[in-house]
Amino acid sequence: MPDSVPMPLSAGQEGLWLTHQLDPDSPAYNVVLAVRLRDPVRTDVLQEALTALVRRHELLRSRFPATEQGPERVTVPAQAVRLDVREVPEADDDGLFLLAGRAGEEPFRLAGEGAFRAVLLRRAPDDAVLVTATHHLVSDATSQWLLVRDLFAEYGARTAGGPGRPAAPSDGGTWDEQVRTEREFVTSPRGARAAAYWRQVCAGLAAAALPTDRPRPAQRTLNGATVELALPDRTAARLRGVAAQRALTPFAWLLGTFQAALHRSGAGDGFLIGCPVTTRFTPRSREAVGYYVNALPVAGRFGPATTLLETVEAAQRQLRGGLAHARHPVELIKGPADRGPLFRISCTLVAADRLPVPGLYEGPVRLGGLRAELCDVPQQEGQLDLTVEVLQDSRGFRAVLRYNTDLFDAATVERFRDTWHRLIDASLDAPGTRAADIGLVADDDLRFLLSLGGA
Missing domain, CATH: 3.30.559.30 (Nonribosomal peptide synthetase, condensation domain)
Known part of the structure; x- marks a missing residue:
């Protein structure tokens, strides 16, 4: 259930929303960042970190229903966004890469499910790929790296494996303020x-x-x-x-x-x-x-x-x-x-x-205490x-x-x-x-x- 009143979209979001209506099954506007993890992942803690992430970034817990006046945005409780854990013990390296690509390509149902998903493909206790995918109308290239940075900061803060939680925005600004500023300009x-x-x-x-x-x-x-x-x-x-x-x-x-x-x-x-x-x-x-x-x-x-x-x-x-x-x-x-x-x-x-996660683009790093490397899937x-x-x-x-x-x-x-x-x-x-x-x-x-x- 939504926990907010309907809010308007920016001009760019409206254009992307209309494009989505023409071909809702296309992955053309899915923005994906997949990370290979080489240490055991506590899925209960990762879910807690995911809840904290979407509470901080409200577009990740937004839905985009159609109305007679056009598309609108509503938010849902942070707990409504769930980590999707998929066990894939039979996958080899090539198969794991293909599965990560497919997880990123899955279409979004913007009105009912929103524009963000996190999928953990677990091949073994110490070998998994975390796929974070967003529809472009809630994200951009920088955003995808920001959300991965913040997600693992939250995870590390809960396992004493990272630098701690990200600081909250200084003035509590929300996306509807961004839309309002654009319209005023x-x-x-x-x-x-x-x-x-x-x-x-x-x-x-x-x-x-x-x-x-x-x-x-x-x-x-x-x-x-x-x-x-x-x-x-x-x-x-x-x-x-x-x-x-x-x-x-x-x-x-x-x-x-x-x-x-x-x-x-x-x-x-x-x-x-x-x-x-x-x-x-x-x-x-x-x-x-x-x-x-x-x-x-x-x-x-x-x-x-x-x-x-x-x-x-x-x-x-x-x-x-x-x-x-x-x-x-x-x-x-x-x-x-x-x-x-x-x-x-x-x-x-x-x-x-x-980009906000230094080193990840070029080679292995540690994220939230976990060994991680980029899994560069097509998108x-x-x-x-x-x-x-x-x-x-x-x-x-x-x-x-x-x-x-x-x-x-x-x-x-x-x-x-x-x-x-x-x-x-x-x-x-x-x-x-x-x-x-x-x-x-x-x-x-x-x-x-x-x-x-x-x-």
Whole structure:
């Protein structure tokens, strides 16, 4: 039973809720963090820690029913959220990984069951995987790590195996206060100026779209898969150095070359992509679980003489200008009815070396007194035509390209990945080179193709 009066959703949450109604069984918006545990886990204590966690972060114990006025949010008692313990003694390592992925993919019933689950897959007394999964409308990448940090802090406090419980928020702020602040901003003079800024950015541009392998379905689908791009260590070091010499960020460099790759792959001379950024603007929000995300529209414009450096510099200017107006929800940006969605492709940065659980991304750590390591299961595939997540850590850069499998074959996305990689290398060698002049075929392949033409 709910223990609160109905509360409104943010603009971003409303958009995600509507997307969920179109395909409630899709895992495309499930945010998952799975941790392999190599010590015995006391499930009674873990349940106590879970109850404390969801009492602290109210979105984790929220339900999202539909009403005649639209979706609403209600909270339930913290004790209503239960740990799901599944005994899997027959699973080998590969099987345990697959089971963890499936636990993360299970659909959410937002109205009746909420948007959070915790599943413990126990293969042996000292070998288990804890899968924490949320629907995106209550979480983001930072939130998923925050909830794992806080869960194991609560567990450690009860077993004397950790640093103690997390401190409570300083002012007792709740998510409905965040929603109220957003609505007040939108109707303020500052909100009006931000809306005008975004209308100017988007004027005359449509969403970037790559040529598809199959016709676009009449109704949007959310089926997906993943390919990756890991930059070699030498390339990552060069990227940091070259970007710093020109007072640019590595992500702006990667974003600009990503736009150039879209241009060279058939997306056209002018387009929009989304760049999700955090909206954690207050100390309280930096410690809270929630959907603190806004996707900034970023324009790409290319002419015959546009250089790679010009594209990178334009990307950095837009990121800086966009962050100054990031409080305005992108869902409220209106355009011509025939333009379609604001964007079909997105690119974002996740600084893994700054996440709330230090070291977990890179190797084994201790959480709540337990030996733990990341179990990096696939997730969030098929949200858009193409979503790219650039993961930055102390070792370098890795890009995760998640794509819609109803539109693209794996080979097509791999070819785009290779084009992007070639443009990154070319931009580091000669930033002033025109984007249109970069060869996209390796010399050996080009010679082979030319020989076929002369046969």
